[in-house]
Amino acid sequence: MQKMKPSERMKIARQIMPEREACVRASDFLEVNRGYADEPARLEAARCLQCKDATCIAGCPVGIDIPAFVDAVAANDLNLAADILLSANVLPGITGRVCPQETQCEQVCVRTKKGAPVAIGHLERFVADWARHNRKDLYEPAPPTGKKVAIVGSGPAGLTCAGELSKRGHAVTVFEALHKPGGVLVYGIPEFRLPNSVVEAEVATLSRRGVDIVPDVVIGRTYTVPELMDAEGFDAVFIANGAGLPVFQGIAGENLKGVYSANEFLTRVNLMGAYRTGETDTPVIKAGRVVVVGGGNTAMDAVRTARRLGAAPATLVYRRSREEMPARNEEVKHAEEEGVVMRLLTNPIEILGNDGGWVRGVRCIRMELGAPDDSGRRRPVPIEGSELEIPCEVFVEAIGTRANPLLTQTTPGLEVNKWGNIIIDADNMTSIPGVFAGGDIVRGGATVILAMGDGKSAAASIHAYLMNGRA
Amino acid sequence: MYLITEAEWLAPKVRRITIEAPRVASHHLPGHFVIVRVREGGERIPLTIADSDRDTGTITLVVQVVGATTEILCRQRAQEHVANVVGPLGKPTEVSDYGHAVLVGGGVGTAVIYPQAIALKESGCKVSAVVGGRSKDYVILETELSKHCDVVYPCTDDGSYGYHGFVTEKLKQLLEFTSDPIGAVLTAGPVPMMRAVSEVTRPFGIKTIASLNPIMVDGTGMCGGCRVTVGGTMKFACVDGPEFDAHAVDFEELADRLTTYHTQEIIAWDRVRGAKLNSEPDNKFCRLSEAERSAVGVRQSV
DSSP, X not given: OOOOOHHHHHHSOOOOOOBOOHHHHTTSOSXXXXXXXXXXXXXXXXXXXXXXXXXXXXXXXXXXXXXHHHHHHHTTOHHHHHHHHHHHOSOHHHHHHHOOGGGTTTTTOGGGGGSXXXXXXXXXXXXXXHXXXXXXXXXXXXXXOOOEEEEEOOSHHHHHHHHHHHHTTOEEEEEOSSSSXXXXXXXXXXXXXXXXXXXXXXXXXXXXXXXXXEOSOOBTTXXXXXXXXXXXXXXXXXXXXXXXXXXXXXXXXXXXXXXEXXXXXXXXXXXXXXXXXXXXXXXXXXXXXXXXXXXSXXXXXXXXXXXXXXXXXXXXXXXXXXXXXXXXXXXXXXXXXXXOEEEOSEEEEEEEEOTTSBEEEEEEEEEEEEEEOTTSSEEEEEOTTOOEEXXXXXXXXXXXXXXXXXXXXXXXXXXXXXXXXXXXXXXXBOSSTTXXXXXXXXXSSOOHHHHHHHHHHHHHHHHHHHHHSOO | OEEEEEEEEEETTEEEEEEEOHHHHTTOOTTOEEEEEOSTTOOEEEEEEEEXXXXXXXXXXXXXXXXXXXXXXXXXXXXXXXXXXXXXXXXXXXXXXXXXEEEEEEGGGHHHHHHHHHHHHHXXXXXXXXXXXXXXXXXXXXXXXXXXXXXXXXXXXXXXSSEESOHHHHHHHHHHHOSSOEEEEEEXXXXXXXHHHHHHHGGGTOEEEEEOOOOXXXXXXXXXXXXXXXXXXXXXXXXXXXXXEGGGBOHHHHHXXXXXXXXXXXXXXXXXXXXXXXXXXXXXXXXXXXXXXXXXXXOOOO
């Protein structure tokens, strides 16, 4: 393909991601997005202006050379595109699906000045899917360093760190508390957004490269961090055990039957497969009417899951307005298309029960936006006398998580902040030499890609620590 | 996969299963539990560790058939496997010299008090155990407990063995007439029993610890399904417990939450029982009458 002029590139419209029809997908768990076909992918890639000073790279937490891989797609050299992508990101099939591109790489794309940005996320997914199906893993093992690293948790931070460390020749063991690797990628994010097969394939790639993933081990209980360093002989530890405990609102009625944390609701359905009735043994309450409270991706996942289990209506209640929602735009749009009812500027104040101890509804109050708070978002203020009742049989709370104390409590000398999150230095190292941390256990609740960014930078620090004795 | 090294029936529908799980065995303390997933597609269920052996790397579970998953688990025989065993989970029992400690176990709850009895004895307590069952066949681990306790009082509802009456009645006698002042009562068993035990000890002002058995999924604090109200505060049994001050526990709420999946459990159980397996269970105890089945209102005791 001849080099196109910028003016020609500018004429190409952003290619639309093909989706399964809302009325069909709202009653199954198959993936919503179908992915680009070859031709739309090349056209979309040709929209990239190949900026010399590419701002998108700085917008990417794992620093993918975006113009280079996009250019390779435009030139139809998918092998090269995959090489570039995989050198910076060990889990591209995952990030291509769940990254909030609109607040990262795509937000700073120069094309946003005149229209839509290059669909970097869609192209990333396109290349990752092509590579998964068409390419042998051409990985060549690095010479072994003889160093052993333990990674706590097989979520996005842990897997990324494991991949980066094994590239450098370290022997990596990942300990996972659940029976299946992937962390939030398998218990939290639903099949219709991130198919299990994608996670399994990307985990299998790491296993082939010699990363040892050990399920059924809870660090803090089965082993402690000091034991890993002393008795088990690891030279360094990376703690990436995730966000942990669900937060409840603290309103009346939270222990009624039919109240779930989003973590429990999603775990039952995703990890335990409760939607596959007859094939799996874990139950979930399939209710006619479900209300989910929250405005993040987890809330969207929960309410769309409820919809797919047959809830009508599946209602989302959020105390601020649409603009303040932390969820990805695409998830909110998909939810609306699938018939999710959005009750914005509304906040639950009491869960109502019937005589049998089951949820029968939720009492809410209408809110209005006042002055901006610490987060810069306008603070929601209750409107006096505006109470209303929304009938439902299941109520799901998706308002965040707090740090899991299992590990931190059993690791003497590990400094945490007032919320229980682990404190790290600029090199991702904790107060204990050789013990590093990243992801949600450091950040509180954040995103998959930020956790992956932590995993990647921690791997570099761990490597330096192992080879030079300091991070 | 985790190898079952031994499996035997202890009582009607109560099976003792020993599993190779060296990582768990080497860290087990009294009060700990494990989460077991029997097979692919199976539920994760919490089960208290009844015993462990660091040398052989095994743990022992005592499991009552109360639904589909426990039915499948109890059909497993020695040399077969379970898919997953994770633990040890929960906080261990607070062991100190209580002077005289009384342990009250009902049904498979007796398996929970067994490791507690050993630890309390070692810490210097006088240890009395009150263990109950519907009839003689249902009283378990009496011989094992006798090796470590100063005295064991078996109780049966029908008077077919030991004391004729509920464990709570025997406990009350002890509280009123013992010459060794009781410093603590630890209890495990069906929720109504633990609640009754806490009511018996309350007027005496004696420290009473109950091992709770709520529904769990992950067992690490992540799902919050096991939340219980203790002293008016929300606690997660998997990370904050499973043992709590019995006088502060809202047992009514716990019992009610345990019925959440009752309908689904009956359906699932019927499906499992209807499926003819190649290996017919090696024991007459495994069959339940309709009356027995409908009487099972609580889940597996942690």
